[in-house]
Amino acid sequence: MIGRSRATPSGRAPEVVLDDLLREQQSRFADLDPGLPPAVLPPPGDVIVVAGEGSEAAGVLTRHSWPAGSAPLLWSAAEVTELHPVLGSAGLRGAEGLLAEWRARIPARVRHASDSAAVVTWPSRDVVASRAFLDHGLVPLAVLAVRRPGPPVPPPSPDPHLRVRRAREDDLDGCVELAMHEIAYSSLVGGSVMRAEAEAVKRTALRERWARDEPIWVAERDGRMIGLLECGFTDASPGTWLAGLLPVGRWGYVNCASVLPGRRGQGVGHALVAAALPGLQPPGARGTYLYYNPPNPVSSVFWPRHGYRPLWTLWEIRPATALR
Structure with missing residues (x-):
């Protein structure tokens, strides 16, 4: 029953x-x-x-x-x-x-x-x-x-002073700061909620991602971290909740993308995606997925430009x- x-x-x-x-x-x-x-x-x-x-x-x-x-x-x-x-x-x-x-x-x-x-x-x-x-x-x-597997969209005008690299565990404080900026912005244009325990929850989640050896990318300029792309891998296996949303197989995903206020619109997010995407679609992967908010005037333009298209809508x- x-x-x-x-x-x-x-x-x-x-x-x-x-x-x-x-x-x-x-x-x-x-x-x-x-x-x-x-x-x-x-x-x-x-x-x-x-x-x-x-x-x-x-x-x-x-x-x-x-x-x-x-x-x-x-x-x-x-x-x-x-x-x-x-x-x-x-x-x-x-x-x-x-x-x-x-x-x-x-x-x-x-x-x-x-x-x-x-x-x-x-x-x-x-x-x-x-x-x-x-x-x-x-x-x-x-x-x-x-997004189906394929090469990333090349940056329109690469910034020679921008450095993109895999994050290290000693970058934790900077990654948490960037993640909190993303929650604050998304709480204005989506379903995110700025709760009292948000910083502690993000800190724990980032540590767990490092423990699983999942990719976290950061962008630096003038010695300061200004961008974050927190990624992972998952399997849509028969009988799981994810197999009801995605075709069965291996998927890469983007969990959090954040650029410091004042640095947005300068190609930082583009550079992060270009660096991370090849590793998120290993041979045999079905593609990559993510969630974004249609009311968000930034992400609703940014992600389709990089080849992502809506499959499911969450009505709330x-x-x-x-x-x-």
């Missing part, structure tokens, strides 16, 4: 409806965007099924609570309700029905929390569903963007009770 459900409009078991709609959704995803992996069943949660224009749409509702001091709190609300749609071919009416039912079922703990959010992740190219999300108050706050509204 995947979770609780009210009676379905057709009287069929909700698990049967989900299985049938999943096959339709797999076909729709394949037509919608060849970069998507095959659609998979949602994680365990509460199943909802609604009728729409002669067909049914289904979804699963999940809830997450992030404890104080945990890394996800740097980009997430503390209490989150998430909708995992299985629209099949129900289209706009099906999406609208799911969203209305979702709002009616926001859990009490989420509903009573000021630090809360309602989130749904959906293929970026499905503009029909986008219409429903916008109408219900959701905001396209982040995208998961992908805070607090969750603002969902219409």
